[in-house]
Amino acid sequence: MTYSGYLYAHFKRESGDGEQIHFAVSDGNDPLHFDDLNGGRPVLRSAVGERGVRDPHLVRSPDGSRFFLVATDLRLHVSLDWDRHQRHGSRSIVIWESADLVHWSTARLVEVAPPEAGNAWAPEAVWDPEQDAYLVHWSSTLYAGPEHEGQAYNRIMRATTRDFRGFSAPQVWIDRGWQTIDATMIHHDGAWYRFLKDERSRTADAPLGKSVFCETSPSLTAVDWKPVAEGIGLGTIVRGEGPLVYKSNTADKWYLWIDEFTPERRYVPFETTDLAGGHWTPCDSYRLPDHPCHGVVLPITAAEHQRLTRAWT
DSSP: OOOOEEEEEEOOSSSTTTSSBEEEEESTTOTTBEEESGGGSOSBOOOSTTSOEEEEEEEEOTTSSOEEEEEEEOOOTTOOOHHHHHHHSOOEEEEEEESSSSSBOOOEEEEOSOTTBSOOEEEEEEEETTTTEEEEEEEEEBOSSTTOOSOOOEEEEEEEESSSSSBOOOEEEEOOSSOEEEEEEEEETTEEEEEEEEOSOOOSSOTTOSEEEEEEESOTTOSOOEEEEEEETBTTBSOOEEEEEEEOSSSSOEEEEEEOOSSSOOEEEEEESOGGGTOOEEOSOOBOOSSOOSOEEEEEOHHHHHHHHHHHO
């Protein structure tokens, strides 16, 4: 399949329209210049669960005939009670599917996190040929008791599915013994590269807290992953979360966007020609939509780019 552009699916800042699904497309095949579709208004709205969605992620089926969009079931603009959202938030994710990126199914809510979890945040999906299934992963705070009391921390959970309706039993995938969220991955040259956020506060014991790190493995089911880089982007940004990563359609170059999550600035793009080296440099020129938040950039064909533009111009 020949790709000739990029689709950025995202949410915006905390507001009624912001915590819904927004689309932006690239300026032709330019990987760093994007414009919102639909006048910056949502293209999909959630009427299920908490009626707000964040952190959308898109995956194309292996045969290219289907797209699945998963998102966090969370609405913060009516309540910034982070303790409530982590102890007694939604344990479900919101799922849409489409054959053409324009016409979408009705949103459905699927419970993926176990009863001991207080939340299910930042879900992503990737096709894993080794398991012949989609690996779906997300962050959950796991508590010892049914009332979700006491101290706990976010771990990355995983489950598999072939149809985004039936899921395997959830398992802990990443447990560092401290808060870890916002995992995302890309495959290249026989290896997976996994980017995550160290969610700890920045202290002497965690000098790179609130920043993004990377590790690699030849298999998604591997127990041990090799460290690649830590504190990615620090210096250019003061902190980071919500990484998204994608490859150029025309060159051996990769782009990593990191959300600085400050009042002044959100996503900041970085680039590299060597994933394994772990050295990322800030991009010199880029144009992102207003208030770009945690999402995904998906390579698309010329026909898909044209169809999206016609549907929501």
